Amino acid sequence: MGRAKLPRKSTNIDMTAMCDVAFLLLSFFILTTKFKPAEAIAVETPSSVASKVAPSKDFVLITITKDGKVFLTLDDEQRKEFIANSLNSTRNLGIDVAAFKKAGFIGAPIAGLKSFLAIPEENRKGDQLPGIPVMDSTNNELVTWLQLVNESYAGAKMDLLLKGDNVSKYPSFRNVITALKKNDILKFQMITNPENAPMGSELWKKSMSGEKQEN
Amino acid sequence: MAELDTSGGGHKKKGPGVKKGKKLSTRVDLTPMVDLGFLLITFFIFTTTMSQPTAMKLFLPDDKVNPEEQNKAKESGVLTIMMGADNHIYYYEGQLKVDASGNNFMSASYNGENSIRDVIMKKKADVRSRATDPENPEKDFVVVIKPGKECTYKNVIDILDEMAINVVKKYALVDISADEAKLVELSDASAKPSTSN
Numbered sequence: 001m002g003r004a005k006l007p008r009k010s011t012n013i014d015m016t017a018m019c020d021v022a023f024l025l026l027s028f029f030i031l032t033t034k035f036k037p038a039e040a041i042a043v044e045t046p047s048s049v050a051s052k053v054a055p056s057k058d059f060v061l062i063t064i065t066k067d068g069k070v071f072l073t074l075d076d077e078q079r080k081e082f083i084a085n086s087l088n089s090t091r092n093l094g095i096d097v098a099a100f101k102k103a104g105f106i107g108a109p110i111a112g113l114k115s116f117l118a119i120p121e122e123n124r125k126g127d128q129l130p131g132i133p134v135m136d137s138t139n140n141e142l143v144t145w146l147q148l149v150n151e152s153y154a155g156a157k158m159d160l161l162l163k164g165d166n167v168s169k170y171p172s173f174r175n176v177i178t179a180l181k182k183n184d185i186l187k188f189q190m191i192t193n194p195e196n197a198p199m200g201s202e203l204w205k206k207s208m209s210g211e212k213q214e215n
Numbered sequence: 216m217a218e219l220d221t222s223g224g225g226h227k228k229k230g231p232g233v234k235k236g237k238k239l240s241t242r243v244d245l246t247p248m249v250d251l252g253f254l255l256i257t258f259f260i261f262t263t264t265m266s267q268p269t270a271m272k273l274f275l276p277d278d279k280v281n282p283e284e285q286n287k288a289k290e291s292g293v294l295t296i297m298m299g300a301d302n303h304i305y306y307y308e309g310q311l312k313v314d315a316s317g318n319n320f321m322s323a324s325y326n327g328e329n330s331i332r333d334v335i336m337k338k339k340a341d342v343r344s345r346a347t348d349p350e351n352p353e354k355d356f357v358v359v360i361k362p363g364k365e366c367t368y369k370n371v372i373d374i375l376d377e378m379a380i381n382v383v384k385k386y387a388l389v390d391i392s393a394d395e396a397k398l399v400e401l402s403d404a405s406a407k408p409s410t411s412n
Contacts, residue, residue: 012242012244014242014245015244015245015246015248015249016245018245018249019245019248019249019252022248022249022252022253022256023252025252025256026252026255026256026259029256029259029260029263030259032263033259033262033263045268046368046369046372046373047376048269048271048372048375048376048379049376049379049380050269050270050271050272050376050379051269052269052270052271052272053267053268053269053270054267054268054269054270055270056267064368161270164368164372165368166367166368166369167367167368167369168367168368169364169365169366169367169368170298170362170363170364170365170366170367170368170370170371171364173362173368173371174362174390177275177388180275181275181277184277186274186275186276186277187272187273187274187275188272188273188275189270189271189272189273190270190271190272190273190372190375191268191269191270192268192269192270192271192372192376193268193269194267194268194269195376197380198332198380201332201380201381202336202380202381202382203379203380203381203382204380206382
């Protein structure tokens with residue numbers, strides 16, 4: 001009466017393949033993740049319906065913080081070297097070109113640039129630095145900086161970005177614009193967070209009908 | 216793969232003739248490792264920022280151009296928007312008139328009732344209805360943006376954004392005049408603070 005005993009199959013599954021997949025994905029995500037760098041200058045940007053992605057390399061960035069201080073960030077090290085050299089030769093500042101090339105941003109009056117560069121990079125915090133003086137119309141140093149930037153680009157196409165804080169007051173923005181105008185830079189881009197066009201607005205209708213947005 | 220040589224670990228090398236001990240299973244349970252792997256994957260997926268900042272373009276007018284060569288705007292097609300402190304916003308159509316003969320200095324808000332968007336759209340429709348050139352009915356429509364010294368960067372961006380939202384082709388960012396600044400200041404002082412969107 002006995003039934004033939006079926007051989008007991010093991011219930012273990014080989015997890016090796018799954019493990020391989022998991023770690024492959026893991027390494028992919030680790031390698032492609034760019035952590036948001038701890039920003040030395042804290043800025044909360046407003047939102048806009050603009051859909052063009054801001055350029056992330058070879059740009060010139062002007063930052064306006066919430067107390068209206070202005071900072072300049074240059075991306076290209078060669079151009080920074082050029083600027084440092086020409087500052088040294090025309091104004092005899094004696095700044096450290098290597099330190100200037102390494103600096104993430106510039107946030108001090110030109111006269112105090114040497115002591116600014118002496119501060120270790122990780123201790124340069126936007127809220128403790130004086131920023132580039134722009135408020136005084138007779139001494140708008142951003143004009144000088146942009147002139148140098150213009151020279152360093154020597155006619156090449158320049159991506160000028162402006163990143164302002166939500167609550168910074170208009171006068172500092174206006175002074176930046178004045179500096180831009182003085183250097184004949186009449187085209188720039190403002191960094192914003194993306195936002196959808198409000199329902200029912202003309203732009204919304206346009207994008208619904210499949211028309212391409214210009215900006 | 217995933218099999219470890221568990222035989223003979225720790226034991227002395229067996230000499231010839233010594234009977235081999237029972238072979239232990241060489242399989243390692245990989246389930247916890249898979250768990251860990253997927254946990255980390257989830258973490259990295261969620262911490263990856265998806266939204267990249269966008270950039271809106273702005274073209275500045277050239278101040279150095281002779282006033283004679285500058286574009287003249289028709290009075291009937293001009294809407295001037297002024298921004299004051301505490302998210303206040305004011306506008307007038309055509310020329311500013313604040314005297315006994317009339318007052319066209321009005322206030323609006325960034326969102327909600329009486330929003331600046333409605334004002335812009337109404338003005339746009341108005342200009343369109345009076346247009347003489349059917350090819351380009353919005354030719355005369357110009358928005359002049361005059362930020363006061365108390366308004367914030369966000370206010371300026373919001374208004375520039377409003378130009379994009381309402382597809383206003385011609386607009387200009389202009390410095391506020393002394394008279395208008397005074398009016399904005401007075402109105403700011405008397406009005407209640409309002410919120411922006």
